[in-house]
Each structure stands twice: as structure tokens, then as C-alpha cells.
Amino acid sequence: MEFDHNKVKRVVEEDRLSSLPDELLHKILSCFDMKFAVQTCLLSSRWKLLWTSMPCLNFSSWQFGTLCNFAKFVTHILSHHDNPALVSSINLNFLGGVANHLLLKTIAKYAFSHNVQQLNVVTWPVSNLVNYPPCLLSSQSLKHFTFSTCHVTPTRIILKTPLDFPALTTLHLSGIKLCDDLFSKCVSLKDLTIEQFAVEDDLEVFDIIAPRLCNLRLIYGSGFKLINVIAPQLENLTIIDCSINYLKAPPGLSSLCYTGYPLMRLCKVGFHSLNKATIGLFNYHSIIRYKVGDARKIINMLLKLHSVRYLTLNADIIECLSSFPDLLSHYLSPFSNLICLTIDYKDAYKVKMYTEVINFLLENSPSATFIMKLPKAPLTYGAANDYAKT
Numbered sequence: 536m537e538f539d540h541n542k543v544k545r546v547v548e549e550d551r552l553s554s555l556p557d558e559l560l561h562k563i564l565s566c567f568d569m570k571f572a573v574q575t576c577l578l579s580s581r582w583k584l585l586w587t588s589m590p591c592l593n594f595s596s597w598q599f600g601t602l603c604n605f606a607k608f609v610t611h612i613l614s615h616h617d618n619p620a621l622v623s624s625i626n627l628n629f630l631g632g633v634a635n636h637l638l639l640k641t642i643a644k645y646a647f648s649h650n651v652q653q654l655n656v657v658t659w660p661v662s663n664l665v666n667y668p669p670c671l672l673s674s675q676s677l678k679h680f681t682f683s684t685c686h687v688t689p690t691r692i693i694l695k696t697p698l699d700f701p702a703l704t705t706l707h708l709s710g711i712k713l714c715d716d717l718f719s720k721c722v723s724l725k726d727l728t729i730e731q732f733a734v735e736d737d738l739e740v741f742d743i744i745a746p747r748l749c750n751l752r753l754i755y756g757s758g759f760k761l762i763n764v765i766a767p768q769l770e771n772l773t774i775i776d777c778s779i780n781y782l783k784a785p786p787g788l789s790s791l792c793y794t795g796y797p798l799m800r801l802c803k804v805g806f807h808s809l810n811k812a813t814i815g816l817f818n819y820h821s822i823i824r825y826k827v828g829d830a831r832k833i834i835n836m837l838l839k840l841h842s843v844r845y846l847t848l849n850a851d852i853i854e855c856l857s858s859f860p861d862l863l864s865h866y867l868s869p870f871s872n873l874i875c876l877t878i879d880y881k882d883a884y885k886v887k888m889y890t891e892v893i894n895f896l897l898e899n900s901p902s903a904t905f906i907m908k909l910p911k912a913p914l915t916y917g918a919a920n921d922y923a924k925t
Contacts, residue, residue, distance in 0.1 A: 550579065550581070553578075557588065561585075561588070564585070564589060565593065565624075569608075570598045587615055587616055591624040592612065592625045592626070594608075594625070594629070596628065596630050597630075605629065605638075606641075609638060609642070613642075613645050620650070622646075624653040625651055627654075627658075628657040628658075629657075629658055639671055640670055640671075642656075643671045643674075644670065647670075647674040647677065653678065653680075654677055654680050654681070656682050657681075657684075658683070658685070672697075672698050672699065672700075673700070676702055678702055678703060679705040680700065680707070681706075681707040681708075682707070683709035683710055684710035684711060685710060694708075694713055694714060697716055697717055697719065697720055698717055700721050701720065701721070701723060702723055704723055706724055707727075709730045709731050710730075711732050712732065713734045718743060718745045722747065724748055725747055726748075726749065727743070727751050727752070728754070730755050732755070732756045732757075733757045734758045735758075736758065740761045740763055743764045746766070746767065746768070747768055748769050749770050750771045751773070752773040752775075754773075754774075755777065761779075761783070762779055762781070764782070765785070769784070769788055770787070770788065770789045770790065771789065772790070773792040774793045774794075774799075775794050776795050778795075779799040780800065781799065781801075781802070782799050784802065786807055787808050789809065789810045791806070791812045791814075792813040793813070793814050794815040794817065796816050797832060800832070801835075806839055806841075806842060809842050809844075810843070810844050811844070811846075812843045812845070813846075813847040814836065814837075814846075815851065816829075816849065817851065825854070830856055830858065834862070834895075837870075840869070841869035841871070843870065844872050844873060844874045846877070848879070848896075853878060853888050856895070857888050857892050863891045863892065867898075867899070868894065868895050868898035870903075871899045871900060872900070873899075873900035874903055875903060876896055876897060876900075876906070877906045877907075878908070893905075
């Protein structure tokens with residue numbers, strides 16, 4: 536077979552990537568750290584100064600042999616940016632320590648003086664006790680802030696200075712130890728996530744005060760005796776594996792997602808407007824036999840959630856309640872507004888479910904839809920009883 540060279544010949548007369556607009560090239564480079572972005576200046580004259588106008592700056596010390604060289608690189612990039620006013624986001628990932636306080640101060644001063652909207656700091660402390668500069672925790676213009684410390688030991692960095700971010704709307708804290716009254720100056724805060732955290736040992740009550748907070752997520756926390764959420768606009772609350780003895784939540788809460796063991800106690804008020812609730816125990820029953828006290832805690836929690844319309848329970852909740860069916864005979868079904876009950880069996884190998892459990896959950900909402908994740912087909916109330924008897 537003879538090739539027609541006129542048909543197969545391809546002549547590339549231009550660099551298609553380089554012909555893209557700056558905005559799109561900046562977006563591509565924002566997926567990489569600044570060291571790589573700067574190295575693209577060697578490609579052609581089109582790329583020579585492109586990094587000097589990037590709106591998103593990603594710095595990582597893992598690309599450098601020494602922290603001193605990394606600090607010099609960061610200072611060089613910030614001082615040679617063509618238009619600092621266009622920088623909207625700074626991401627810093629570095630091996631922390633006392634020697635890097637100057638670097639943090641440099642980043643904070645640059646970000647806050649040029650009205651940077653988003654700042655993400657991920658640090659790996661080289662010691663257990665590191666006090667970060669207060670200037671990092673105060674800005675009049677910052678809207679989105681992530682501060683995460685990664686540890687090889689369980690000791691966490693202690694935040695003692697109240698956060699002063701009047702314009703902040705999104706805050707994500709990880710790997711820290713909290714003191715009281717950290718968020719009251721964040722008057723615009725709407726979305727708060729705290730994970731892998733603890734509170735001061737002598738703190739009896741931990742207040743979360745945020746007047747405009749809508750979404751709160753607490754993940755992997757320890758040391759709580761009482762959490763008092765003072766957030767009148769809070770709609771969604773998620774708590775995963777936090778050792779909380781008692782929770783006070785605002786009355787307007789619409790959605791509650793809770794998973795943990797043992798279950799926390801809820802205040803008597805605060806759940807009258809609840810639309811959706813997802814409650815689960817961790818799958819401990821394979822190694823720890825449930826006690827009647829566990830079942831009582833589940834029942835007490837469900838009684839507080841009486842107004843819920845959409846309720847999801849995991850298999851461990853059902854397993855625990857089914858272990859003490861006679862206990863349920865002392866309680867009336869609290870759910871008169873229930874529209875849908877979902878039992879999530881996807882993590883369970885085999886779970887027994889007694890008629891007493893179904894009656895407790897559905898007796899006052901006979902028209903509610905009853906769904907099991909496995910099998911996926913919705914079951915009617917009558918079918919659920921038939922299933923419970925088998």
C-alpha cells in the first residue's frame with residue numbers, strides 16, 4: 536500500500552496551547568505549584584512573564600531542599616508580581632516551625648494588604664508547641680480561610696487568639712486545640728468546618744457564637760462536655776465521631792446529621808423545625824455488645840427529634856434497639872410528621888429488626904414511606920411488618 540503523503544502530512548504552524556487567552560492559561564497553571572509555573576517561562580516568549588500575573592498562587596515547601604530557599608522563593612514571587620491587586624487566592628503548604636514565623640507574617644501581610652479573598656494554609660509543625668503569629672488570624676477583607684495543621688503526634692496547635700475576620704464567610708480549621716469565644720468577631724461567617732480538634736481541658740462549655748452561621752460541621756473532635764451553638768440562622772448541623780456529652784442547638788435547625796458512639800444528649804428545645812435527620816452509630820456491635828443504656832440514649836435522642844419529616848437511621852441503630860424490644864413498649868412513637876423513613880443497611884452484614892422497632896418509628900405516621908437501602912425498593916408499612924416478622 537502506498538501512502539498519499541499530501542494527505543497524511545501535518546504541519547503545525549502555531550502552538551495551540553500558547554494561543555489560549557491568559558485567563559485560561561492561568562487556570563491551567565493554578566493546578567500546579569508556583570515553582571512549576573515559573574519554570575514555564577523557558578517555553579517561549581509567550582510564557583516568559585505569564586506567571587507574574589497569576590491570580591492564584593500555590594506555594595509548597597516540599598519542592599525545595601531547605602526552608603530558607605523556599606522562603607526566598609516565596610518572597611521573590613510576591614515582590615515580582617505585576618499586579619498584586621489581581622491576586623485572589625494564596626495556598627501555602629509547608630513544614631512549619633518557629634523559624635517560619637517570618638514567612639507566615641510575609642504571606643499574611645501580603646494577602647491582607649492586597650485584599651486577597653482566599654487563603655489556605657497547611658502546615659506540618661516540627662514541634663508540639665508552636666504559637667502562630669496573631670497577624671495570621673486577623674483580616675478586614677479575607678472571605679475564605681483554611682488553616683490546617685498536620686501532626687505525627689496527637690498534640691494539637693492551640694488557638695488562643697479570637698479570630699478577627701469581619702468579612703469572612705467560609706472557615707475550615709483542622710488539627711487544632713480550641714479555646715472559648717473564637718468566632719464571635721466573624722460576624723459574616725456562614726460556613727464553618729472544624730475537624731481533628733480538641734478543646735482546652737478545663738473548658739466546661741464551648742460556645743460557638745456566629746450570628747449568620749448557616750452550616751456547621753464538627754468532625755473527629757474530643758474533650759467536649761457541652762457545646763452551646765449560638766447561631767440563630769443555623770440550618771445544617773453535621774457531627775461525626777465527636778465525644779460530646781451535651782449539645783444545645785438553635786431552634787431553627789433544618790437538618791441534622793450525627794454519627795458517633797456513644798450518642799450525645801440533646802437539649803429539650805432546638806429541633807422543632809427539623810426537616811431532615813440522619814442518625815448513626817459506628818459499627819461497634821461486632822466487638823462491643825450493646826447495653827440497655829445505649830438503647831435508652833438512642834430513644835431519648837429520637838424523642839427530641841419528634842418534628843422530623845425525613846429520617847435516616849443506620850443498621851447499628853436498628854440493631855441496638857432490636858436488642859431490647861421490651862424497652863420500646865414503654866414509649867409512644869414520637870414521629871407524627873414523618874414523610875419518609877430510611878434504614879441504611881449498606882454497611883451491615885446481618886441485622887435483626889423487631890416489630891416493636893417498626894411500631895416505635897412508624898406507628899404515628901402510617902402513611903410514611905419506608906425505604907431500605909438494601910433492598911433498594913421502597914416498602915410499605917405492611918410490608919415492613921411482614922419483613923420484621925420473618
